[in-house]
Amino acid sequence: MSKQISVGAVKIGGGAPISIQSMTNTDTSDVKATSEQINALAAAGCDIVRVAVPDRKAAEATAEIKKLVSVPIVADIHFNYKLALICVENGVDKIRINPGNIGGADNVRAVVDACKSRGIPIRIGVNAGSLEKDILAKWGKICAEALAESAEGHARLLEDAGFEDICVSMKGSDVPSTVQAYEIFRSKRDYPLHLGVTHVGGGTGAAVKAAVGIGSLLLKGIGDTIRVSMMGEPTQEVVIAREILYAVGLRRPELEIISCPTCGRCKVDLEEYVERTKTALNNVKSDSPLRVAVMGCEVNGPGEGKDCDFGLACGPKNGILFAGGQTVKKVPVESGVDELCALIEGAIK
Ligand code: SF4
Numbered sequence: 489m490s491k492q493i494s495v496g497a498v499k500i501g502g503g504a505p506i507s508i509q510s511m512t513n514t515d516t517s518d519v520k521a522t523s524e525q526i527n528a529l530a531a532a533g534c535d536i537v538r539v540a541v542p543d544r545k546a547a548e549a550t551a552e553i554k555k556l557v558s559v560p561i562v563a564d565i566h567f568n569y570k571l572a573l574i575c576v577e578n579g580v581d582k583i584r585i586n587p588g589n590i591g592g593a594d595n596v597r598a599v600v601d602a603c604k605s606r607g608i609p610i611r612i613g614v615n616a617g618s619l620e621k622d623i624l625a626k627w628g629k630i631c632a633e634a635l636a637e638s639a640e641g642h643a644r645l646l647e648d649a650g651f652e653d654i655c656v657s658m659k660g661s662d663v664p665s666t667v668q669a670y671e672i673f674r675s676k677r678d679y680p681l682h683l684g685v686t687h688v689g690g691g692t693g694a695a696v697k698a699a700v701g702i703g704s705l706l707l708k709g710i711g712d713t714i715r716v717s718m719m720g721e722p723t724q725e726v727v728i729a730r731e732i733l734y735a736v737g738l739r740r741p742e743l744e745i746i747s748c749p750t751c752g753r754c755k756v757d758l759e760e761y762v763e764r765t766k767t768a769l770n771n772v773k774s775d776s777p778l779r780v781a782v783m784g785c786e787v788n789g790p791g792e793g794k795d796c797d798f799g800l801a802c803g804p805k806n807g808i809l810f811a812g813g814q815t816v817k818k819v820p821v822e823s824g825v826d827e828l829c830a831l832i833e834g835a836i837k
Pocket residue numbers: 748749750751752753754783784785786787788789792
């Protein structure tokens with residue numbers, strides 16, 4: 489098991505639930521726009537939000553931003569250790585900085601001392617695009633070994649300064665080498681790992697790369713916090729991150745609707761049936777998560793939805809309602825959704 493760190497009230501590693509992170513794309517010195525985006529991310533389910541701190545104005549803005557938000561904030565800093573010191577003073581909850589890039593041991597010591605005095609962890613964030621020249625020369629190209637070696641080098645600098653309140657990421661845009669880099673690093677150090685695949689653009693391709701990269705590591709028990717990096721509106725990252733956690737079984741949604749892909753046997757507009765079911769059950773409160781199946785035929789539907797709590801299999805004329813793997817009754821298919829919802833509401837009252 490990895491070590492545990494605390495980012496504000498959120499624990500990372502050491503068996504804590506996998507947290508979801510994202511990053512604002514506003515100008516951090518615009519306090520209003522940035523705090524509004526942070527609050528929107530938090531409302532969408534983001535546990536920790538990172539802000540870019542490229543200059544002094546942005547670093548100073550973190551003081552005001554902290555007053556306007558409730559989720560922990562991470563200050564993302566490259567090269568300038570003085571910006572890190574300002575952000576620590578302003579009460580940010582974590583610093584993302586690579587100690588090998590901040591101008592030597594004295595500067596590392598200054599950041600470490602500031603973070604120690606406030607109990608603030610540091611994330612080492614290695615990216616394929618910013619690997620050290622000597623490491624690239626050694627390996628001849630961007631590869632898993634190079635990413636892991638870079639991360640280890642940065643970790644050693646913090647360790648030499650007596651600091652182990654560390655989280656580490658090694659993000660490439662190539663999924664296999666990113667996954668392998670995390671595996672290599674995990675075999676050497678037990679710091680909590682922040683998972684992500686970077687520079688993947690936007691849209692479906694980016695979501696798939698993130699899901700495969702992050703998901704395959706989580707399935708191996710590697711990773712403690714995740715960020716889906718995507719171009720566009722940041723809250724979409726949170727939605728996809730949550731779906732990844734659902735898919736690998738590390739979180740369960742309150743309401744999960746299972747439906748089949750449909751085929752020539754389906755004689756109803758199943759998408760419409762699913763949407764109506766989602767809308768109708770949206771406000772239904774259950775003590776435990778609900779899994780509901782809405783299937784496209786009565787031939788395979790009941791069997792495919794057997795492991796769901798409740799279900800409807802839609803035949804051409806009649807639908808079959810089922811619960812806990814057993815048939816409950818046959819109903820006219822047009823009233824199937826209403827009957828299904830009534831069955832569920834009656835059962836969970
Ligand atoms: S459940 Fe029925 S309609 Fe849906 S894909 Fe399977 S066979 Fe086709």
